[in-house]
Amino acid sequence: MKKIFVTLLALLILSLPWTTEAKRFGDGYTLEKVVILSRHNLRSPHIKETADLTPHKWFAWTSGSRELSLRGGLSETELGQYFRKYLVDENFMPENYQPAEDEFLFYANSRQRTVATAQYFSSGLLPVANARVKYSGTIEKDRDPVFNTRFISMNDSLRAVAEKELLTFSGVNDPKQLGEKFSATLALMEKALDFKDSAYAKKNNVKNFSAADAKFLIADKKQPNVTGSIGAAFDAADALVLQYYETGTAFGKKFSDKQWKQIGDLVEFGGELVGTPNISVNIARPLIVCMQSELDNAARKFTFLCGHDTNIISVTSALGVEDYSLPETIESRAPIGCKFVVEKWRGRDGQVYAALSMVYPSTKQIRNIEPLTPDNPPKIFPLRLKGLEPNADGLYLFSDVMNRFAETAQR
Numbered sequence: 032m033k034k035i036f037v038t039l040l041a042l043l044i045l046s047l048p049w050t051t052e053a054k055r056f057g058d059g060y061t062l063e064k065v066v067i068l069s070r071h072n073l074r075s076p077h078i079k080e081t082a083d084l085t086p087h088k089w090f091a092w093t094s095g096s097r098e099l100s101l102r103g104g105l106s107e108t109e110l111g112q113y114f115r116k117y118l119v120d121e122n123f124m125p126e127n128y129q130p131a132e133d134e135f136l137f138y139a140n141s142r143q144r145t146v147a148t149a150q151y152f153s154s155g156l157l158p159v160a161n162a163r164v165k166y167s168g169t170i171e172k173d174r175d176p177v178f179n180t181r182f183i184s185m186n187d188s189l190r191a192v193a194e195k196e197l198l199t200f201s202g203v204n205d206p207k208q209l210g211e212k213f214s215a216t217l218a219l220m221e222k223a224l225d226f227k228d229s230a231y232a233k234k235n236n237v238k239n240f241s242a243a244d245a246k247f248l249i250a251d252k253k254q255p256n257v258t259g260s261i262g263a264a265f266d267a268a269d270a271l272v273l274q275y276y277e278t279g280t281a282f283g284k285k286f287s288d289k290q291w292k293q294i295g296d297l298v299e300f301g302g303e304l305v306g307t308p309n310i311s312v313n314i315a316r317p318l319i320v321c322m323q324s325e326l327d328n329a330a331r332k333f334t335f336l337c338g339h340d341t342n343i344i345s346v347t348s349a350l351g352v353e354d355y356s357l358p359e360t361i362e363s364r365a366p367i368g369c370k371f372v373v374e375k376w377r378g379r380d381g382q383v384y385a386a387l388s389m390v391y392p393s394t395k396q397i398r399n400i401e402p403l404t405p406d407n408p409p410k411i412f413p414l415r416l417k418g419l420e421p422n423a424d425g426l427y428l429f430s431d432v433m434n435r436f437a438e439t440a441q442r
Contacts, residue, residue, distance in 0.1 A: 068370070075092040080263075133331065140166065265298070268297040318338070357391065
């Protein structure tokens with residue numbers, strides 16, 4: 032009986048997600064390298080653009096328009112602290128580590144919300160190292176081509192393929208049908224906002240959100256998008272979700288988790304336009320090349336790249352990650368603060384392996400500003416690559432994963 036109990040206890044400990052109580056894969060593997068592609072944490076919305084979409088007063092945002100919020104800073108620090116405990120437990124680094132120059136890299140897109148996210152994460156991960164965040168140019172003024180989610184090149188053939196992919200993904204024959212596709216969500220938002228009484232509705236003599244003039248934007252050096260008055264609905268959905276994280280309500284109106292997920296799906300729809308097969312490869316190539324270089328860099332142990340939801344979606348799609356839907360979050364593809372994590376492990380058998388996962392705080396954890404601990408870890412969702420077979424522990428041969436990066440970069 033005692034032997035059975037000990038065996039069951041061992042299995043239970045090994046199943047715990049990234050806790051400091053047990054190594055992730057037991058003693059059979061040693062962690063050698065970590066590369067993370069992160070979405071920025073909680074921010075404020077387009078404050079000016081959303082002010083007229085409701086007669087109500089929005090939450091008193093704690094940062095400037097589209098900048099990282101106070102809650103976002105707290106959440107990201109918690110994530111950094113959680114990774115610190117995890118990496119210490121895996122003997123990847125000692126407690127209070129001060130890495131050598133170039134051993135750890137924190138690199139963010141040149142936006143306040145991404146640079147600030149990387150800074151908060153680094154403070155949680157390396158609290159006494161005073162790590163510097165690398166970024167290109169001037170914050171909020173210059174565009175970093177590595178994190179750009181715009182078409183790198185465009186011709187008539189690609190434009191035709193992209194338009195076909197967007198229609199297939201959207202499930203419509205014409206962008207103008209998006210109003211019908213999202214009719215239930217738009218009605219829910221109109222109720223939440225009391226939209227018909229808003230300054231926007233009165234100025235434009237409308238009572239409902241409309242997609243009557245919607246078009247797909249497919250152009251060189253532009254991000255694939257939906258243009259037209261439906262843009263107001265996307266802005267409203269974004270602001271409602273961000274306000275929900277801060278207050279838990281929609282101007283005092285209580286919605287179910289399913290209803291919030293509906294609104295979150297509309298928010299994510301715009302980001303997912305970069306995730307179709309050909310569009311994702313065209314857009315994500317610079318970032319995939321960057322990640323490939325970091326994975327191949329023998330001097331680098333840890334890399335943290337901070338961008339946007341569109342970076343996560345385009346990169347995972349281009350690499351051939353199997354379709355997934357993340358639980359316990361409003362946005363199921365690339366939620367607030369999520370991290371696409373690629374780890375290099377050396378097995379006791381002498382082989383080198385790679386593990387791919389998505390790590391993210393749940394909606395509840397962000398809402399309640401919950402400490403992320405072994406007893407309350409962030410959500411960890413294993414990812415699978417199409418066409419590759421993992422071993423019994425869910426790990427891929429590292430060489431196979433590197434080949435996938437190389438093949439994608441050359442497409």
